[in-house]
Amino acid sequence: MLCPVFFSHCASDNDTTFGMFFRDPNERLVLLPCSVTERFPKHFASDFLNFRAHGHRYVVYVYTGSDNKKRIGGDDLSKFMKDFNLGLGQLVVFVMTGCIAKAFVCSFGAGFIDGGGAGVAQQEEEQGGADEEGHVDEEGIDVEIMGEAPIGIIYSMGVSLDLEEEGRLAMMIDIEQGNIASRFVHRFTSTNIMKKSMKIPNQVCVLLNIGAEGFIGVRLGEGPLSRVAFKTAKDGRMVFNKEWGVFVSTYNLQVGSAAVFTFSRSNAAPFDVVCVVDILSI
Known part of the structure; x- marks a missing residue:
């Protein structure tokens, strides 16, 4: 209650x-x-x-x-x-x-949601529209950055975690992972899994200091790194395409599963930045 x-x-x-x-x-x-x-x-x-x-x-x-x-x-x-x-x-x-x-x-950007679990802060706003490739965008984001963006936690629109997911997130954020940007908590949609497209909010990307397009190392938990292509959309979001679909298939990621994305500097060439995807749903 x-x-x-x-x-x-x-x-x-x-x-x-x-x-x-x-x-x-x-x-x-x-x-x-x-x-x-x-x-x-x-x-x-x-x-x-x-x-x-x-x-x-x-x-x-x-x-x-x-x-x-x-x-x-x-x-x-x-x-x-x-x-x-x-x-x-x-x-x-x-x-x-x-x-x-x-x-x-967690900045309170576009309105209040009761959250469930920990009671989350709203950081994104869904908008209809099309991306640069003409695909319908189910996960449009309009994030207002208030001052210098702190390293915290950003939640997708409408995301609420149950107590078990909340507990796993608490344990993960208490572990020092050398993160260089805010963690991103998201629940996978059909766009991420079926259309094989993943978008990272611009308030996360603003602290990464990487180019407008290229490759990033992505891994599931402590698993091996996968090379995933990215580009920067006009609104500043990082968009994973192509190899993200391979990553989804390799690890059988499911629609509705909650995950946290953590970004850190990489010591493994040729990647400057590594994105670790930890699944919160069991």
Whole structure:
């Protein structure tokens, strides 16, 4: 059941993450999700929360109001909100598996979706239309980049994860993979599988610093690298064609399966960038 305050699963079986929305850039105290201090007592010891976000460390204070609800505040909270332009409806996901929590910022671009699982932030907007090859585009994306794009998590339109998928994602984002851009969470459509075309949002691509077209190394989990051709569409998206179809067939990828795409620098010639596809659905 969704919490009417946070539009999130506050009373969740997930013991590794929680999410909270930042709606007001001038807010000095931000309400914590229900019972989160009880769920993660070691991280909230001495009435403060210590966490890292995109290489920066923050220590925010935890206050108990007259209504007995917990709120975070302090100078570091103001700095965190300023650093990531928070307060426009963004979701911040906190991963609580390490000694120090990790925060991942998901920009709130085109509207709210209740999310299921962790309660996700909307980062894409579906549009009809045709791509450069005349094919109908079922996955058009109109992403507004607010300031410098942080490395976080971007979700496809309408994606919601169940608790098992959410748990696998939490474990993956807690593993340092040397990612150089935001992770992309997506549920495969018939366009990806039957039409053998895959498109990566431009907010991911903007941090990759690769050419307008060429080849990228793609692998499933820890498997071998496959060479996949890409080109950049007019809207800035990276489009996988041709060899992506071979990749789909080789690993029998299925419509409806959820996956996370992670990009990192490559030490394996001739690829400058490697894309790791991890399947979240079992």
